[in-house]
Every structure is written in structure tokens, then in C-alpha cells.
Amino acid sequence: MLYQAYQLQSDLASPLRLMAQQLAASMWFQKTEKSALRSIAAASDVISRMRLTHTRPPYAIADVDELPILKLPFGTLLHFRKTGPAPETRPRVLLVAPLSGHFATLLRETARTLLQDHDVFITDWHNARDVALRHGAFSLDDYIDYMMQFIAAIGPDTHVIAVCQPCVAALAATALMAEDMHPAQPRSLTLMAGPVDCRVNPTEVNRLAISKPIEWFAQNLVSHVPLPHAGFGRRVYPGFLQLTAFMSMNPERHKASFRQMYEHLMEGRREEAKVIQDFYEEYLAVNDLPAEFYLETVEKVFQTYDLAKGELMYRGRPVRPAAIRRTALMTVEGERDDICAVGQTVAAQDLCSNVRPYLKTHHIQTGVGHYGVFSGRKWNQQIYPRVREHIHASAG
Structure with a gap:
């Protein structure tokens, strides 16, 4: 109700x-x-x-056309192609947006900055309340599937940048593609302010996640989409609840x-x-999450720490970050991040034990909170140049 x-x-x-x-x-x-x-x-x-509104705001990035490359029920791979004559070849970057109550347009500034030196794609997640029941469920495994399909659609030598929540899925997708020797496994992976290991330096968000059993979240925070929406009857975690929190x-x-x-x-x-x-x-533009994805994320990422403990499974198959060898890895954290604290993202460096040291980079940005890692003055002037250097160094 x-x-x-x-x-x-x-x-x-x-x-x-x-x-x-x-x-x-x-x-x-x-x-x-x-x-x-x-x-x-x-x-x-x-x-x-x-x-509150429930429709994605426009990206409104000047001098680019928005081209859907691959459209799936729960998300579209969107290409920001620069208008005018074909630009010179630039590194292709997949910007992976969170599916956590807001639309991917939350990364508008991140994308705009990346476009200065890169060919940019983004995971444009759909509002679950607009996805008909006939399309089935959408779980954490499905999210990882989408990641691998999007990377494959862009092709070899793709550079992946995951912001916040999707860092776990991006790392898992990269590990699975590496283990399969997929020709499109990412050339580089940048994880920004993501909850790779929430046991480290827990925040109020982390404490809230472990304060109740997963059954409590399912009973109290999951609801069915009402009429007249296309997703009538679908179980979702409403975006308005996430925004309220x-x-x-x-x-x-x-x-x-x-x-x-x-x-x-x-x-x-x-x-x-x-x-x-x-x-x-x-x-105030809110995006509903599929209940399966929300509950599995709360449980596996924030309660049982499956990836960090080496216990994350993808369709019955173990996820092994140690399988990653060729993908350059960068982790970025904000000194004042009260959502994903310092130490939680850099944990990926130890998990990727077979990535050679010269392919690894870590950056802690002083004086910024969570959103300052990927937007604002310090993102543009201090963090982005390091991310650009990491991508271009691994592109050759």
C-alpha cells in the first residue's frame, strides 16, 4: 500500500x-x-x-548527439557523439552510472568533462516503474549481464569508469570477462567512491544497512507499482524512499x-x-529500482560483503577478481566521503592481486565529499587530470 x-x-x-x-x-x-x-x-x-518527478531530465550537453547503441528493457547504452565532422580517434569510455534512486543524468557533469578528451558512452538506466512485467525480473546478475553486454557492444579497448554503487558490478563484470579471455575485456577500469568493501571504515549508510535483517527491507521498503504505470504490479524499491533517506x-x-x-x-x-x-x-527526479536488484545489493554488498570476502557468485559461478591481469586499475576516494568512506574503494587493489603494480593507481582527493569525487571544481581541476592520465597511459 x-x-x-x-x-x-x-x-x-x-x-x-x-x-x-x-x-x-x-x-x-x-x-x-x-x-x-x-x-x-x-x-x-x-x-x-x-x-518529485519520475522522468529522466535531459542531459543537455552542448554539441553532442545522444545515440542509443543498445536498448534493453532496464537500460540503454547511450553514446554521446560529438556533432559536426567526425572527431579524431579518442579512447572510448563507458561511464557506469548508479542505479540507486536517481537517473544517470546525475553524472551529466562527469560526462561533459570526459568528453573533452574521450569518446563517451553511458549506462542510461530506465525507471523500473515504466518496465512492463513481461520483461521479467532484474537482479544483480542481470546488472552484471548488462555491463558485459554494453562493454562488448562498444568493443575492444574500452575504458570503464564506475561511479559509486556499480563499482562492485563493474569489477565483477571485468573479472568474468578476463577469466573468459573475452576480446572486449576493458583496457582500464576506474572505480570511484564505490562500496567494494564496506567493512572498512563504516559510515552511517553502512550501519543502517546492517541494522535490520534483509527480510525487514523486503517487507518495509519494497512495494508494488500502482496503476496507471506501465510497470503495474512490479515489485520495486521506490525512488521517493531513497530520496527521503x-x-x-x-x-x-x-x-x-x-x-x-x-x-x-x-x-x-x-x-x-x-x-x-x-x-x-x-x-528531485527519482528512479525506482527493481526489488530483486535492490535487495541483493543490500544483502551481498552491504551486509555479507560477498565480493570482498571472495564469496560473490554470478549465476552459480564464483567471481574471481584475481583473474584480471591485462586491465589497468585505478581507484579514487574522497577524504570527506560520508557515504562511501576512505578505504572501501581502494580495497579493490588487493582483490585484483594479479594486476601488475605499474598498472595500478590510487588517488585520495582531499577536501571533497561523495559528490565532489565526480562533480565540481576539484573533480574538474584535480581528479579528472589523473583519471585522464590513467586512461591515456593504458590506451597505448
Whole structure:
């Protein structure tokens, strides 16, 4: 009944939000002096944005065409091809986005930066509530399958960059392809702020995951998609629950942001207000997770640490990171990461024991939290140059 209750509340609030949106759009308050009318318009604009959306926002990356290379029920391999004359050959990079409550557009800035020097592809995950039941379940094994299919579709000499949650699946896919001597096994693998071994330096997120048995998560956090959505009847972990959990970690910060948005609009500082508006347009776009994938991730990654302990199985087959020999490995962590703490990602270096030392790189970025690892000034100025160097050094 959880999802049904949310849908009912959303439907009931929709007229109010629509009215606020129309009211804000009809008042040219940015061109008037401070007044009660301007205050109403600013408040209406803020209210109209305090809502969740369930559709992927546009990537809106300038000078690129978005071409679907391989479209599967739960995700599309999307190619950001630069417009105009064919560019010179550049290293091909698969950017693996998290499937954790937001859309892959969360990595828009990461992709935009990579496009400076690379041919970029991204895992564009679909909203599970829009995937019909006839397409079946989607488990952690299926996620790994998608990874291997996407890498194979791009072809040999692909460089893989996984951000946060998919680091485990990316490492597993690389290990399986290496063990099979697959011709498209990645040339390099970069793992950024990912939970490879959550036993190390546990965070509040890690403690929450082990505070309840997996049965509790299944009973209390999984719901069925209601009508009128295409995925009616599918069991999902609703994105609005994940977002609620994220926002509850820093509620005062979000309140302050909406207050700032209102004040900027009142003072006619539209550009400053737009920065906040753009952030929340992305942040409040939620993506439901297939229940099977969510529960297996919680259990195997955050509770029983299967990969770190050498116990992760893929369709009855053990995953052996030690099988990786030819793929260059880089791990990146943020000093202030309170979601995936320092030590959890670099654990991959020990698991990949047969990768030669000169093919291994680790970087800890001072002064950044989780999102600062893949977005913001320090990503662009300090982390990205090291990632680029790692990719280009292994490309030859």
C-alpha cells in the first residue's frame, strides 16, 4: 500500500503545484520592485518546484548527439557523439552510472568533462516503474549481464569508469570477462567512491544497512507499482524512499537551499536562483529500482560483503577478481566521503592481486565529499587530470 498511498498524495497535490507553476509563470516579478505581488510570485515558483518527478531530465550537453547503441528493457547504452565532422580517434569510455534512486543524468557533469578528451558512452538506466512485467525480473546478475553486454557492444579497448554503487558490478563484470579471455575485456577500469568493501571504515549508510535483517527491507521498503504505470504490479524499491533517506541526512541544508531560492527570486537575482533550481530539478527526479536488484545489493554488498570476502557468485559461478591481469586499475576516494568512506574503494587493489603494480593507481582527493569525487571544481581541476592520465597511459 506504500506506493499507492504516495500516488494518491501526489495526485491530490498536483492541482496545487500546477496552480503555483502557472501563477509564477504569469508574474514577471523579476522586472518589478519588491512588493507583495513579487513575494507571492517567488513563493509560487518555489512551491511549484517542491515536487518529485519520475522522468529522466535531459542531459543537455552542448554539441553532442545522444545515440542509443543498445536498448534493453532496464537500460540503454547511450553514446554521446560529438556533432559536426567526425572527431579524431579518442579512447572510448563507458561511464557506469548508479542505479540507486536517481537517473544517470546525475553524472551529466562527469560526462561533459570526459568528453573533452574521450569518446563517451553511458549506462542510461530506465525507471523500473515504466518496465512492463513481461520483461521479467532484474537482479544483480542481470546488472552484471548488462555491463558485459554494453562493454562488448562498444568493443575492444574500452575504458570503464564506475561511479559509486556499480563499482562492485563493474569489477565483477571485468573479472568474468578476463577469466573468459573475452576480446572486449576493458583496457582500464576506474572505480570511484564505490562500496567494494564496506567493512572498512563504516559510515552511517553502512550501519543502517546492517541494522535490520534483509527480510525487514523486503517487507518495509519494497512495494508494488500502482496503476496507471506501465510497470503495474512490479515489485520495486521506490525512488521517493531513497530520496527521503538522502534528504533526512541533511534536512537543514535543503531547507536553507529553498529559502535561498526564494530570497534570490525576491531580489531579482535570477541566475543565482537558477543554480539552485537546476540542482533540485535533477535531485528531485527519482528512479525506482527493481526489488530483486535492490535487495541483493543490500544483502551481498552491504551486509555479507560477498565480493570482498571472495564469496560473490554470478549465476552459480564464483567471481574471481584475481583473474584480471591485462586491465589497468585505478581507484579514487574522497577524504570527506560520508557515504562511501576512505578505504572501501581502494580495497579493490588487493582483490585484483594479479594486476601488475605499474598498472595500478590510487588517488585520495582531499577536501571533497561523495559528490565532489565526480562533480565540481576539484573533480574538474584535480581528479579528472589523473583519471585522464590513467586512461591515456593504458590506451597505448
